Amino acid sequence: MIRIVITDDHPLLMEGLKNILAQQDDFEIVNCYASSSDLFLGLKKDQADILLLDINLSDSNSLDIIEELIHKYPDMRIIMLSVHNEFAVINSALQKGAYGYIQKNANIEEIISGIEFVLQGKKFLCKQTKSVMDKKSQSDLKVIPKLTRREKEILVEAASGLTTPQIAEKLFISPHTVESHRKNLIVKFKTSNLTTAIKLALEYGIIRA
Amino acid sequence: MIRIVITDDHPLLMEGLKNILAQQDDFEIVNCYASSSDLFLGLKKDQADILLLDINLSDSNSLDIIEELIHKYPDMRIIMLSVHNEFAVINSALQKGAYGYIQKNANIEEIISGIEFVLQGKKFLCKQTKSVMDKKSQSDLKVIPKLTRREKEILVEAASGLTTPQIAEKLFISPHTVESHRKNLIVKFKTSNLTTAIKLALEYGIIRA
DNA sequence: TCACAATTAGCTGGTATCAGGGATAAAATT
DNA sequence: AATTTTATCCCTGATACCAGCTAATTGTGA
Numbered sequence: 001m002i003r004i005v006i007t008d009d010h011p012l013l014m015e016g017l018k019n020i021l022a023q024q025d026d027f028e029i030v031n032c033y034a035s036s037s038d039l040f041l042g043l044k045k046d047q048a049d050i051l052l053l054d055i056n057l058s059d060s061n062s063l064d065i066i067e068e069l070i071h072k073y074p075d076m077r078i079i080m081l082s083v084h085n086e087f088a089v090i091n092s093a094l095q096k097g098a099y100g101y102i103q104k105n106a107n108i109e110e111i112i113s114g115i116e117f118v119l120q121g122k123k124f125l126c127k128q129t130k131s132v133m134d135k136k137s138q139s140d141l142k143v144i145p146k147l148t149r150r151e152k153e154i155l156v157e158a159a160s161g162l163t164t165p166q167i168a169e170k171l172f173i174s175p176h177t178v179e180s181h182r183k184n185l186i187v188k189f190k191t192s193n194l195t196t197a198i199k200l201a202l203e204y205g206i207i208r209a
Numbered sequence: 210m211i212r213i214v215i216t217d218d219h220p221l222l223m224e225g226l227k228n229i230l231a232q233q234d235d236f237e238i239v240n241c242y243a244s245s246s247d248l249f250l251g252l253k254k255d256q257a258d259i260l261l262l263d264i265n266l267s268d269s270n271s272l273d274i275i276e277e278l279i280h281k282y283p284d285m286r287i288i289m290l291s292v293h294n295e296f297a298v299i300n301s302a303l304q305k306g307a308y309g310y311i312q313k314n315a316n317i318e319e320i321i322s323g324i325e326f327v328l329q330g331k332k333f334l335c336k337q338t339k340s341v342m343d344k345k346s347q348s349d350l351k352v353i354p355k356l357t358r359r360e361k362e363i364l365v366e367a368a369s370g371l372t373t374p375q376i377a378e379k380l381f382i383s384p385h386t387v388e389s390h391r392k393n394l395i396v397k398f399k400t401s402n403l404t405t406a407i408k409l410a411l412e413y414g415i416i417r418a
Numbered sequence: 419t420c421a422c423a424a425t426t427a428g429c430t431g432g433t434a435t436c437a438g439g440g441a442t443a444a445a446a447t448t
Numbered sequence: 449a450a451t452t453t454t455a456t457c458c459c460t461g462a463t464a465c466c467a468g469c470t471a472a473t474t475g476t477g478a
Contacts, residue, residue, distance in 0.1 A: 009314055010222070010313055010314045011225075011314065011315070011316055011317050012222050012225040012226060012229070012313060012314075012315070012317070012320070013219075013221050013222050013225055013313070014225070015224075015225035015228055015229055015317065016220075016221040016222055016223070016224035016225030016226075016228070017221060017224075017225075019224055019225070019228045020221070020224055083292065104219055104221055104222070105218055105219045105220065105221075106220070106221070107220055108220050108221070108224065111221070148423085148424060148425085149424085149425095150424075150425065150426095151424095158404075159404075159408060160405075161400060161401065161402060161404065161405035161408075163402070163463085163464060163465090164464065164465075165463090165464080173425085173426070173427090174426075174427055174428085175427095176426080176427050176428055176429090177425070177426050177427060177428095179427095179428095179465085179466085180425080180426075180427075180428095181425085181426095182465080182466085183466075183467080183468090186466080186467095191370060192370065192466080193370060193372075193434095193465075193466075194404075194465080194466090195367075195368075195370065195403075195404045195407065196369075196370035198404065198408065199368060199370075199407065199408075199411070202408070202411065357453085357454060357455080358454090358455095359454075359455060359456095360454095372433085372434065372435090373434065373435075374433090374434080382455085382456070382457090383456075383457055383458085384457095385456080385457050385458055385459090386455070386456050386457060388435085388436090388457095388458095389455080389456075389457080389458095390455085390456095391435085391436085392436075392437080392438095395436080395437095401436080402435075402436075402464095403435080403436090
C-alpha cells in the first residue's frame with residue numbers, strides 16, 4: 001500500500017482528492033491536514049510515501065518547509081499542489097527537492113498518473129505546468145529571490161500603496177534607507193521598477209494581497 | 210428534488226462538490242460544466258434550481274454573466290464560488306443578483322447549509338465572506354469600477370511594467386492621453402497611485418497576472 | 419574573532435508620476 | 449437630434465522614483 005498524506009486548507013478540494021485517490025486500490029490515505037503545523041505534528045506519528053502539499057497554506061509559505069520536510073523524512077516524496085503557475089515558483093519547488101508539481105485545475109487522471117510517476121522515482125509536472133516550463137523565458141527569474149526581513153517589510157508597505165517618505169515615517173527610518181532597500185528589491189527581482197516587483201511578489205506568494 | 214448545476218473549471222473541486230452534495234437525499238446534480246459557454250448551452254436543455262458558479266472561469270468574468278443568467282432563468286438562484294474574498298467583488302456579485310457567496314475553502318457543512326438557505330429565499334454568505342463584509346472599510350471600493358476598453362488596455366500595459374511614454378509608443382497615442390486614462394483609473398479605483406489600482410485590479414480579476 | 423551579510427544613511431541627476439486644471443472630436447445612447 | 453461617454457491632446461508645478469554610486473554601523477555565522 002502506498003501511504004499518502006494530504007495537506008491543504010481547502011476542504012472541498014481535499015474531499016475531491018480523497019474520493020479520487022480512495023478509488024485506487026493501492027493507495028491509502030493516511031491522514032489529511034489543513035496546516036503545516038498539523039502536518040509536522042502528524043508526521044511524527046504516521047509517516048507517508050507521498051505528500052500532496054498545497055503551496056499556498058495560510059499557515060506558512062510551503063516553499064520554505066520543503067527542505068525541512070525532506071531532511072526529516074528523506075523517503076517521503078513531495079508533490080506540490082498549486083493554483084498558480086509561475087516559472088520561478090515551480091523551479092524553486094523542484095530545486096528545493098519537490099518531486100512533482102500539479103496545478104489544482106489538472107485532470108483527475110493526471111493526478112493519479114502523477115503520483116505513480118513519482119513513486120517510480122520520476123519527476124512529474126502536469127500538462128499546464130509543463131507548458132509553462134517549456135516557454136521558460138516568460139520571466140527572467142529562474143528562482144524566487146531571497147528577501148531580507150527589512151526588504152520584505154518595505155515591499156509589503158509599498159504594495160499597500162505607501163510612498164517612500166510614508167514608509168520611512170512608518171518604520172522610523174530615513175527615506176534614503178527606504179530607497180536603498182527599494183533599489184535592492186528592484187535588483188533582486190530583475191525588474192526596472194518596484195511596481196513590477198510587487199506584482200511578481202504577489203504572484204509568487206512572497207507577500208499577500 | 211433540488212436540481213443543482215455546477216460550473217467550475219477545477220475538476221478536483223468539482224469532484225469534491227459532487228461527492229458532498231450527492232450525499233444529500235434531496236439534492237440532484239443535474240449537470241457540471243467547466244466553462245460559461247458550456248453552461249449556457251447546457252441550461253437550454255436542463256434547467257436548475259441552484260447554480261454554483263465559479264467566479265474565476267478562464268472563459269469569462271463570471272460577474273459579467275450573472276445578469277444575463279438571471280434574465281434568462283429568473284427562477285434559478287446563483288451561488289458564487291470564489292478563492293478570493295474582496296469586499297468589492299462580493300458586493301458586486303450580490304448587487305448583480307447572486308443569492309450567495311461561498312469561499313472555496315469553506316467548510317463542507319457551510320456549503321450545504323448555504324444551499325438550503327438560498328432555497329428558502331434567503332441570501333447566504335459563508336463565514337469568511339461575512340467577516341469581510343463586516344469589516345467593510347478594508348477598501349473604499351463598494352463596487353468594482355467599470356472600465357472602458359482603453360482604460361483596461363492602459364491598465365494591462367502598466368501592470369506589465371511599462372511606463373507612460375512606453376505605453377504611449379506601444380499604443381500609438383500621445384503620452385498625454387495615457388496620462389489622462391491613468392488619472393481616470395486612479396479616480397475610478399479611488400486610490401492615490403496606479404500601483405495600488407493595479408493591485409486591486411489583479412485581486413478583483415479585472416486583469417490577469 | 420573575522421568575515422560577510424544586513425541595515426542604515428547619504429549624494430547627484432534625470433525621468434516618471436500625480437494633482438489640478440482645460441479642450442475637442444468621434445462614438446455611442448437616448 | 450440631442451446628450452453623454454469615450455478617446456484624444458495639452459499645460460504647470462510639486463513630488464516620487466530610479467540609476468549610479470559611496471560608506472558607516474550592526475549583527476551573525478563560521
